[in-house]
Amino acid sequence: MQGYNVLMVYSKDMDRLLMCKRLKDPYKGLSNLVGGKIENGESGLDAAYRELYEETNISREHITLHHLMDFKYYFQNCYVEVYAGRLKEDVEISGDENELYWSDLNRDFFDMTLFAGEGNIGHMIEQVKMSKNRFLAD
Incomplete structure (x- = not known):
């Protein structure tokens, strides 16, 4: 998987x-969260920090990521790990994979005409709101 x-x-x-x-499919033209593939032998958290740096230039020193939730898609034979964090300071973001x-x-x-993920982004934001004090403590 x-x-x-x-x-x-x-x-x-x-x-x-x-x-x-998003500049390419899936979800071309829609807004999405950053992220990517977890490589074989790589922990989910290590992959999250690696993808974050590759796509945004934000490093481990700038943010503490928390493992928020997972989604498992049996028909697509894949799973998605969701990480959330709050920047410790303003950081100049840059990346060339997406805008x-x-x-x-x-x-x-x-709104699935604007955002990728079949409504999951909205659900994930609501989950963070429920735990906001945890992130503010970072």
């Missing part, structure tokens, strides 16, 4: 979420 990760990167004040505009941008949080993340 192939593993993937998605990374919820919040600004220091937790008032914005790092998103990317990166900061989104405010008053959007309808369940």
